[in-house]
Amino acid sequence: MNGLKVIETQDLTKVYGEEVAVDRLNININEGEVFGFLGPNGAGKTTTLLMLLGLSEPTSGKARVCGFDPTREPLQVKRLVGYLPENVGFYDDMNAVQNLLYISRLNGIPDDLAGIKIKELLKVVDLEVDPRKKVGEYSRGMRQRLGIAEVLIKDPQVVFLDEPTLGLDPDGSLQMLDLIRSLSQDKKITVFFSSHLLDQVQKISHRVGIMIKGQMVAVGRIEDLAKEKFGVGQEKYTLEEVYMKYFKEGLL
Amino acid sequence: MKGITTICRKELADHFSSTRFILLFYLILMVSLVTAFIVGSGLRDELKDVAKPTFVFLMLFTSPGKLFSLIQFIAIFGPLLGIVLGFDAVNRERSARTLSKLVSQPIYRDSVINGKFLAGLITISIMLVSIVLIISGLGLLLIGVVPGPEEISRLFIYLVISIFYIAFWLGISILFSVGFRSVATSALAAIACWIFFSFFVAMGASVMADAISPVDQARASLNPELLIKHEQTRKIISLVSPMTLYSEATTIILDPLRKTTQSILLMGPMERLSISRFQSPLPLSESVYIVFPHLISLMAITLVCFATSYTVFMRQEVRST
Numbered sequence A: 001m002n003g004l005k006v007i008e009t010q011d012l013t014k015v016y017g018e019e020v021a022v023d024r025l026n027i028n029i030n031e032g033e034v035f036g037f038l039g040p041n042g043a044g045k046t047t048t049l050l051m052l053l054g055l056s057e058p059t060s061g062k063a064r065v066c067g068f069d070p071t072r073e074p075l076q077v078k079r080l081v082g083y084l085p086e087n088v089g090f091y092d093d094m095n096a097v098q099n100l101l102y103i104s105r106l107n108g109i110p111d112d113l114a115g116i117k118i119k120e121l122l123k124v125v126d127l128e129v130d131p132r133k134k135v136g137e138y139s140r141g142m143r144q145r146l147g148i149a150e151v152l153i154k155d156p157q158v159v160f161l162d163e164p165t166l167g168l169d170p171d172g173s174l175q176m177l178d179l180i181r182s183l184s185q186d187k188k189i190t191v192f193f194s195s196h197l198l199d200q201v202q203k204i205s206h207r208v209g210i211m212i213k214g215q216m217v218a219v220g221r222i223e224d225l226a227k228e229k230f231g232v233g234q235e236k237y238t239l240e241e242v243y244m245k246y247f248k249e250g251l252l
Numbered sequence B: 001m002k003g004i005t006t007i008c009r010k011e012l013a014d015h016f017s018s019t020r021f022i023l024l025f026y027l028i029l030m031v032s033l034v035t036a037f038i039v040g041s042g043l044r045d046e047l048k049d050v051a052k053p054t055f056v057f058l059m060l061f062t063s064p065g066k067l068f069s070l071i072q073f074i075a076i077f078g079p080l081l082g083i084v085l086g087f088d089a090v091n092r093e094r095s096a097r098t099l100s101k102l103v104s105q106p107i108y109r110d111s112v113i114n115g116k117f118l119a120g121l122i123t124i125s126i127m128l129v130s131i132v133l134i135i136s137g138l139g140l141l142l143i144g145v146v147p148g149p150e151e152i153s154r155l156f157i158y159l160v161i162s163i164f165y166i167a168f169w170l171g172i173s174i175l176f177s178v179g180f181r182s183v184a185t186s187a188l189a190a191i192a193c194w195i196f197f198s199f200f201v202a203m204g205a206s207v208m209a210d211a212i213s214p215v216d217q218a219r220a221s222l223n224p225e226l227l228i229k230h231e232q233t234r235k236i237i238s239l240v241s242p243m244t245l246y247s248e249a250t251t252i253i254l255d256p257l258r259k260t261t262q263s264i265l266l267m268g269p270m271e272r273l274s275i276s277r278f279q280s281p282l283p284l285s286e287s288v289y290i291v292f293p294h295l296i297s298l299m300a301i302t303l304v305c306f307a308t309s310y311t312v313f314m315r316q317e318v319r320s321t
Ligand SMILES: Nc1ncnc2c1ncn2[C@@H]1O[C@H](COP(=O)(O)OP(=O)(O)OP(=O)(O)O)[C@@H](O)[C@H]1O
Pocket: A016, A017, A019, A021, A039, A040, A041, A042, A043, A044, A045, A046, A047, A048, A086, B317, B319
């Protein structure tokens, strides 16, 4: 972590009709950091990710991703950011390689280079592919792995993962967590991910942010948040306990 | 630009391998062949002992077979082709949740719509050109007349107008696929539009003409201007329908003996032959001059459809739920 800010927001706000989905969000995320984004259903996590990608226009406020404004320079941002949507979808009548090839073409990667990359990536995400098998016949976990491969094929600097371990078996989750950790450690990729599985978040995040009803109620290292809530010397509290404390206060 | 070509290539591959497209293609091809065969052999028999009239080759397209002429067939069923190619263009990706992934790649968002429209346009063109070529080949064999340069030019213009006509339906169906989340709804909406414009406008036009400039029998015989006015009103109203625009334009292009944009009358070859003995055909330049407004209107409504889907799509939330 050399202190370079990869993601910065200033009072980023999104209003849907009457409802404030994201309320004056201010966060800074450093290069190579793994940032866990927590919050109950409907807190505004997905909305935040969409705004940072330039897929949804903020009602007010500013954001910068890798130095670019996602609203005005969406292409530059999308070139550097890989995004795994929640419940990622695929072209079900094509096989894994064809799906990956389409994404790599959209990223302007020449086909011969893409062929090599696809082989590598399928190994990285541990997905064995039978070329006759269409993605429509894949299991939930296989789809999730393929989704990660699609995110990585463009050699991103930042990845946004919306609930990446959703629907994975325990072994699959562990592999996914290892993969996320290695992205940050070996490739200096910044990982910004949302999840409801707090023990997993605790294992791999450098810092976490807790969002409740559109407001970021806490940001920081888990030890620091525990200190803040339970007092000095109470760093042993797990993320789950810290989260529940914030959650109950947030509802008041 | 890269985005458009990539998306267009994928969509083309999808179209040409999709069952519904192949079914429709063979259906249209079969009906065209059968009609061309009936018309062609009819022409051959009737023209056996007379000197070949000018533009006999074009009669292959304009003479009625069992039920309809080839150009009427394309006028009525061509829209289905456009609809099949576009009705689920965007909402299928939305419900398969591939849309949010697609637009998070480094391509302009409009490339998605442009690529899909372009792929549809290319498919339509390939299909129409091959059908016209096949029919011409069959005609060549049956009547044994080689088309002259003017006939070829006219066929070419006919192709251009037809492509625009079907592209209009492609535009409409893509618009519905952007506007409606459900694939079934957009398909139904497109088909409803097709039925409305193809069948109801023609009926509605005479009803409305009755209302706007009524003709009662007693006065009409005294005042023929009333009748003319009624007919004009009916024509103007029926021009709302792209099918009327298209049928009129193509009839004028393919039938040089016709000098006004009156609605299609079915004439047998002998009747036409006798007409052609007394009339000189309209030169190509004048035919083009007459259909020019039709062509512009067709292009304009296609563009309106396309531009609407474009703006709606650009403003839409991509969120999959
Ligand atoms: N298109 C929309 N129109 C209106 N309101 C919306 C729209 N999309 C989201 N919202 C609202 O914005 C709020 C935040 O939603 P968001 O999807 O960001 O939550 P989330 O934190 O990702 O939840 P989850 O954990 O369930 O994925 C919700 O209250 C939702 O109802």
